[in-house]
Amino acid sequence: MTFISKTPHADVVLIGGGIMSATLGAFIKQLEPDWSISLFERLDQPGLESSDPWNNAGTGHAALCELNYSPAAKDGSVSPAKALVINEQFQLSRQFWSHLVDNNLIGSPKGFINTVPHMSFVIGEDHTRFLKTRYEALKPHTLFRSMEYSEDPAQIAKWAPLIVKGRDPKQRIAATRAAEGTDVDFGALTRELTTYMGNNGVEINYGHDVTGITRASDGGWDLTLKHPRSGEHGKIHAKFVFVGAGGGALHLLQASGIPESKGYGGFPVSGQFFRCTDETIAAQHSAKVYGQASVGAPPMSVPHLDTRYVNGKRSLLFGPYAGFSTNFLKNGSYLDLPLSIRPGNIIPMLAVAKDNMDLTAYLVKEVVKKHDQKVEALREYYPEAKGGDWELITAGQRVQIIKKDPQKGGILQFGTEVIAGRDGSIGALLGASPGASTAVPIMIELLQKTFPRNFKGWQSKLKDMMPGYGVKLDENPDLAAELERATAKSLQLESVSASH
């Protein structure tokens, strides 16, 4: 076999050129500049799968507007706990990105992050009660101090005119707004990070499929590679492998045969967005407006009407409309799901199929929805919407985690999970949410699990890069305000601390 990678060996091999591999590579370059790193991406550019701006919603998830991170308990109360964790995680991402910008390691932040206020919007008595309770649970916390609440249509119209104009005045509506919300072009950020790596000695290989992964005799890993266009094959040996292949991660993890991968399966959920084709309409909306998920819908199918900035251009997006496809990657194969079924995961997969009939039914119903029905859903958020102003685009695939469960046999999990081999020579990421926004804390967790000894020595460097690392900002209001101000300045965002 030939070596189609330039080197036969690397300390670190990153499989996949999405936001996760790019973030991990940037971290390792900062922490251990002398380690050799090779990245392999099957497509011709980085960030073209889930990290591409049109394949995800670009929300900088900080739990400012996503109601599924703080659901009501049976007694109607709302716990701020999960929302706080997610917001703290996003603060770390902001700090790491600011460090890279401040040190001229990546380009202008305007190319990948912009201020877009985050709103939650609900209709009806019960949902209004819930939103108020949620607001009261979050507002006292430092990280949610800027949040505003209103049931007044005139005020809500000032925040987001399109959602009020033409609405039945008898409808009871309520909204919250956090001015510091963000829209992130994760594809642009991925490109910035891979360019930084490439300029600093990382061997970047596009158009390279990693087709196999086997344990080497020295405890490292032998990877087989294929160049799909030329048909060439090759191999590379790695001391450490990160399986950052997004939806492709499960197959590679299964191929590695590590015991930690046993019992995991994947449940793919596809999606579509409506994109507004009329720039004058897009110009009238400046917010990400998240609502409530409909009954039976998975948590990531919460509808939202979103201002987006992609390639410097402002646009308007609505969705997602969930769907079902057996692909694990948008550029994948219909055989992805069937080929992922193994003796080790068949019980959890069957258990999930049995226990989630309502989800399957929901997805099938969504798939067959016609354009007009999709416009109806949009009109809940934009009553005067006209079908002709919107085009359907296909979003990325999300592969939700199926895992063993002692009681139920198997469960479906909507978050992300870091899987690490016991000897630390391999790590992988499964799942999709809250996703790219929290790439920074997720990759720190991966480093901690896979390099436990080095990790102790990295503490002061991590703290230099992210002054809030290891600190609960919500319990340190002064530091929280200082870092919010500093990261807003570095990333050219609006600062809420300036006015508090």
Ligand SMILES: Cc1cc2nc3c(=O)[nH]c(=O)nc-3n(C[C@H](O)[C@H](O)[C@H](O)COP(=O)(O)OP(=O)(O)OC[C@H]3O[C@@H](n4cnc5c(N)ncnc54)[C@H](O)[C@@H]3O)c2cc1C
């Ligand atoms: C519809 C939708 C909406 C979303 N909205 C948001 C949002 O608003 N905010 C947010 O933070 N997150 C969001 N996410 C989640 C976010 O997009 C993902 O968590 C994130 O992009 C995952 O990054 P990744 O690097 O793991 O995967 P990807 O970006 O998919 O990258 C994986 C890469 O690996 C490559 N690859 C796969 N197999 C191989 C192989 N064998 N060899 C070589 N390369 C391989 C692929 O080609 C791909 O480029 C959303 C996702 C979807 C699908």
